[in-house]
Amino acid sequence: MDVTRRVLLMAAVAAGMLAPAPLAAQEKFIIVASTTSTEQSGLFRHLLPIFERKTGIQARVVALGTGQALDVGRRGDADVVLVHDPAAERTFVEEGHGVNHRPFMYNDFVIVGPRADPARIAGGRDVLAALRLVAAARAAFVSRGDRSGTHAAELRYWKAAGVDIAAQKGPWYRETGSGMGPALNIASSMGAYILADRGTWLSFKNRGDLAILVEGDPKLFNQYGIMLVNPDRHPHIKKDLGNAFIDWVVSPEGQQAISDYKIGGEQLFFPNYRGGG
Amino acid sequence: MRAPTSILPLRLAEVSFVVGGRAIIDRLSFRIEPGSRTIVLGPNGAGKSVLLRLCHGLLEPTSGRLEWADRERPGRRRQAMVFQRPVLLRRSALANVVYGLKLAGVPRAERVRAARAALDSVGLAALAGRSARVLSAGEQQRLALARAWAMRPEVMFLDEPTASLDPSARAEVERIIQAIHDAGTKVVMVTHNLGQARRLGDEIVLLHQGRLVERAPVDRFFTRPASAEAEAFLKGELPWT
Amino acid sequence: METGTGRERTVIDVIPRALHDALGLIVGLDASLLEIVALSLEVSLSAVAIATVLALPSGAAIAVMQFRGRRVIVVLLNALMGLPPVVVGLIVYLLLSRAGPLGSLGLLFTPAAMVIAQTILILPIIAALTRQTVEDAWREYQEQLHSLGARGFTAALTLVWDIRFSLITAVLAGLGRASAEVGAVMIVGGNIAGVTRVMTTAIALETSKGDLALALGLGLILLTLVLLLNAGAYALKEMAQHRYG
Numbered sequence: 001m002d003v004t005r006r007v008l009l010m011a012a013v014a015a016g017m018l019a020p021a022p023l024a025a026q027e028k029f030i031i032v033a034s035t036t037s038t039e040q041s042g043l044f045r046h047l048l049p050i051f052e053r054k055t056g057i058q059a060r061v062v063a064l065g066t067g068q069a070l071d072v073g074r075r076g077d078a079d080v081v082l083v084h085d086p087a088a089e090r091t092f093v094e095e096g097h098g099v100n101h102r103p104f105m106y107n108d109f110v111i112v113g114p115r116a117d118p119a120r121i122a123g124g125r126d127v128l129a130a131l132r133l134v135a136a137a138r139a140a141f142v143s144r145g146d147r148s149g150t151h152a153a154e155l156r157y158w159k160a161a162g163v164d165i166a167a168q169k170g171p172w173y174r175e176t177g178s179g180m181g182p183a184l185n186i187a188s189s190m191g192a193y194i195l196a197d198r199g200t201w202l203s204f205k206n207r208g209d210l211a212i213l214v215e216g217d218p219k220l221f222n223q224y225g226i227m228l229v230n231p232d233r234h235p236h237i238k239k240d241l242g243n244a245f246i247d248w249v250v251s252p253e254g255q256q257a258i259s260d261y262k263i264g265g266e267q268l269f270f271p272n273y274r275g276g277g
Numbered sequence: 278m279r280a281p282t283s284i285l286p287l288r289l290a291e292v293s294f295v296v297g298g299r300a301i302i303d304r305l306s307f308r309i310e311p312g313s314r315t316i317v318l319g320p321n322g323a324g325k326s327v328l329l330r331l332c333h334g335l336l337e338p339t340s341g342r343l344e345w346a347d348r349e350r351p352g353r354r355r356q357a358m359v360f361q362r363p364v365l366l367r368r369s370a371l372a373n374v375v376y377g378l379k380l381a382g383v384p385r386a387e388r389v390r391a392a393r394a395a396l397d398s399v400g401l402a403a404l405a406g407r408s409a410r411v412l413s414a415g416e417q418q419r420l421a422l423a424r425a426w427a428m429r430p431e432v433m434f435l436d437e438p439t440a441s442l443d444p445s446a447r448a449e450v451e452r453i454i455q456a457i458h459d460a461g462t463k464v465v466m467v468t469h470n471l472g473q474a475r476r477l478g479d480e481i482v483l484l485h486q487g488r489l490v491e492r493a494p495v496d497r498f499f500t501r502p503a504s505a506e507a508e509a510f511l512k513g514e515l516p517w518t
Numbered sequence: 519m520e521t522g523t524g525r526e527r528t529v530i531d532v533i534p535r536a537l538h539d540a541l542g543l544i545v546g547l548d549a550s551l552l553e554i555v556a557l558s559l560e561v562s563l564s565a566v567a568i569a570t571v572l573a574l575p576s577g578a579a580i581a582v583m584q585f586r587g588r589r590v591i592v593v594l595l596n597a598l599m600g601l602p603p604v605v606v607g608l609i610v611y612l613l614l615s616r617a618g619p620l621g622s623l624g625l626l627f628t629p630a631a632m633v634i635a636q637t638i639l640i641l642p643i644i645a646a647l648t649r650q651t652v653e654d655a656w657r658e659y660q661e662q663l664h665s666l667g668a669r670g671f672t673a674a675l676t677l678v679w680d681i682r683f684s685l686i687t688a689v690l691a692g693l694g695r696a697s698a699e700v701g702a703v704m705i706v707g708g709n710i711a712g713v714t715r716v717m718t719t720a721i722a723l724e725t726s727k728g729d730l731a732l733a734l735g736l737g738l739i740l741l742t743l744v745l746l747l748n749a750g751a752y753a754l755k756e757m758a759q760h761r762y763g
Contacts, residue, residue, distance in 0.1 A: 031627055031708075040723075040726070040727050044711070045711065060627065060708075060710045060713050061711070062627055062708035062709070062710055063708075063709065064708075074617075075615050075616055075617035075618075076615075076616035076617060076621070077615050077616050077617070077621075077626050077627070178726075179726050180726075181725075181726030181727045181728055182725075182726045184728060185725075185726070188728075203727065205727065205728040205729045205730070205731075206728035206730060207728075234616060236616065236622075330661075333665060335664055335665065354667060357665070357666075360661070360662065360665075363662070364658060364659055364661075364663075366676070366680050367680050367681075367762040367763065368680075368762070376666070377666050377667075380666050380667040380668055380672070408761060408763050409763070410762060410763025411762075424666075
């Protein structure tokens with residue numbers, strides 16, 4: 001009994017020590033469903049403490065793919081949805097799942113690829129021309145293939161470039177079904193081209209032989225939108241706290257905070273809230 | 278409340294124990310009477326251990342009747358069993374005996390006192406606090422005896438209690454068994470050791486192929502066996518089953 | 519928890535960086551690291567505690583009782599040991615989602631949800647291993663306990679208490695599974711920074727960000743923790759073996 005009693009005592013002490021902080025619930029918080037690329041860019045780590053200091057509200061970001069983020073919103077598991085797929089956002093609102101929709105910032109995509117550049121696209125400023133060259137050369141290309149905003153954009157570009165990707169894809173076109181980071185990992189190890197958002201690229205640490213080859217085309221701008229999950233559909237939604245977050249993000253202070261976020265001196269996101277929704 | 282009556286005699290009537298088509302005990306009928314020390318002998322496979330377990334209640338007969346004299350409380354506490362290799366709990370020697378007393382319904386205040394007395398009677402008083410599983414084989418068997426005896430049973434079944442012990446430990450255990458008998462408990466023991474049977478027994482019951490072949494006072498059994506099987510057995514020529 | 523850039527291509531390059539990152543975090547008592555480690559321990563240890571309370575008696579009961587369909591239950595229990603964590607996560611997510619039956623509890627994306635998912639995941643492991651251990655011991659103890667007058671529940675209780683140190687192995691197996699899994703806690707917890715981020719989900723995150731050195735460093739810390747827990751349990755068993763035999 002002696003040994004056992006000692007063990008139980010130690011366990012009780014350990015449990016007592018660990019009990020406090022993390023499991024204690026914060027009262028004022030909202031769940032924000034957003035995308036992995038936004039989370040991984042580090043924007044939230046910069047933005048959210050400012051918001052919390054000002055309002056005392058903790059914004060808890062669950063980072064998923066755009067498709068899953070919208071799905072979480074449809075189920076009412078999040079209070080606010082923040083993604084970058086204007087078409088999907090419009091549908092979301094039209095279907096009655098979201099309200100108070102505001103486009104509020106953009107970042108841009110870049111085409112990243114191996115320095116060897118087999119398709120000869122480096123230095124170009126036309127994304128459609130670049131993609132046509134990649135398809136023609138059947139050069140290795142990694143696609144996220146995961147219903148994300150980035151994936152949706154990629155498919156739009158192929159279509160606009162006149163490339164029927166569904167028909168033309170072959171072993172050179174790799175769909176990973178994953179987030180931006182893992183897809184970049186794969187592109188890096190394969191020496192493949194890939195469409196990436198600048199934010200994830202700037203904080204990506206496993207670049208290998210990859211570099212930015214095509215950028216600056218206005219078509220590459222990636223619009224972000226924020227909206228409240230419809231409280232009429234989901235009465236438990238924290239309407240006031242959620243709107244407080246949306247209002248702050250589009251306020252001059254919030255928009256400035258977005259501009260202030262830089263990696264290596266470079267600004268990633270460009271606020272463009274112009275009133276209305 | 279009635280004055281307590283003895284649970285003996287134990288009556289077996291046409292008791293059989295059949296497993297997989299084989300009758301390990303085959304229509305056995307006899308009585309276990311109080312007083313004498315009964316030794317059960319027989320070749321391997323004769324059914325001796327099974328017989329003990331049937332009497333003790335660990336096994337149910339396939340057919341036939343097994344009746345104790347006092348059927349009101351056929352409580353195990355009034356009869357106990359000691360096995361060839363005792364199973365002791367991972368506690369002190371004292372705690373093991375106390376455990377048995379607790380199961381027997383002895384009130385808490387009494388338990389420790391009775392346990393200590395039992396350990397004392399088998400010569401283990403000094404090892405009361407020692408962990409039971411680190412004791413020697415002989416000490417463990419004495420502890421098992423103390424545990425069984427502490428419950429003051431009317432009948433004590435013993436299944437080859439010294440088969441795994443060295444001679445000096447065996448001698449101590451035999452002394453304890455004698456003391457148990459002297460204190461008034463009926464002893465029913467299975468053994469392979471014929472010398473031990475002569476030393477400790479008053480009557481011999483010989484089993485062969487699940488049947489009772491001979492029953493006689495110890496001296497007569499060894500000097501003038503009545504049956505052919507008994508003769509063969511004493512010469513070591515009775516076949517195993 | 520930002521660290522160096524690293525252009526490491528191979529495992530060999532990554533390891534020194536990983537060790538350097540890991541040590542840096544530990545020595546600097548990096549606040550977010552401590553938070554992550556504390557939450558990992560809380561979630562997994564809570565799950566183990568709850569699962570043990572439920573699984574130990576169940577496993578012991580199945581081991582000693584005879585009932586119709588017992589063999590089916592045993593096979594089922596053994597099979598459930600291999601429940602894929604991500605499947606458990608998905609099922610618990612569907613249950614706890616607002617669109618699901620238990621949505622009104624508001625447990626999704628909280629540590630409580632993670633504890634629930636892990637408890638469900640490891641319960642069969644602890645129960646199945648308990649059943650095996652108790653069943654083996656039952657063969658040894660049953661006759662003697664019956665002889666002393668202990669039947670059914672009393673006997674089972676005595677037995678389980680007597681082999682308690684062997685049962686530590688079953689509990690440890692559960693703890694190992696809980697602290698190693700990422701699929702369940704990722705789905706039901708959401709890997710929210712400072713709220714539901716644990717070691718395994720942090721490692722997954724850093725890997726997907728391409729910060730392999732940091733991911734590996736975190737992995738080494740996790741391994742060390744698990745090793746320490748196991749070493750502690752082993753020492754306990756040794757101590758008990760020596761004392762009780």
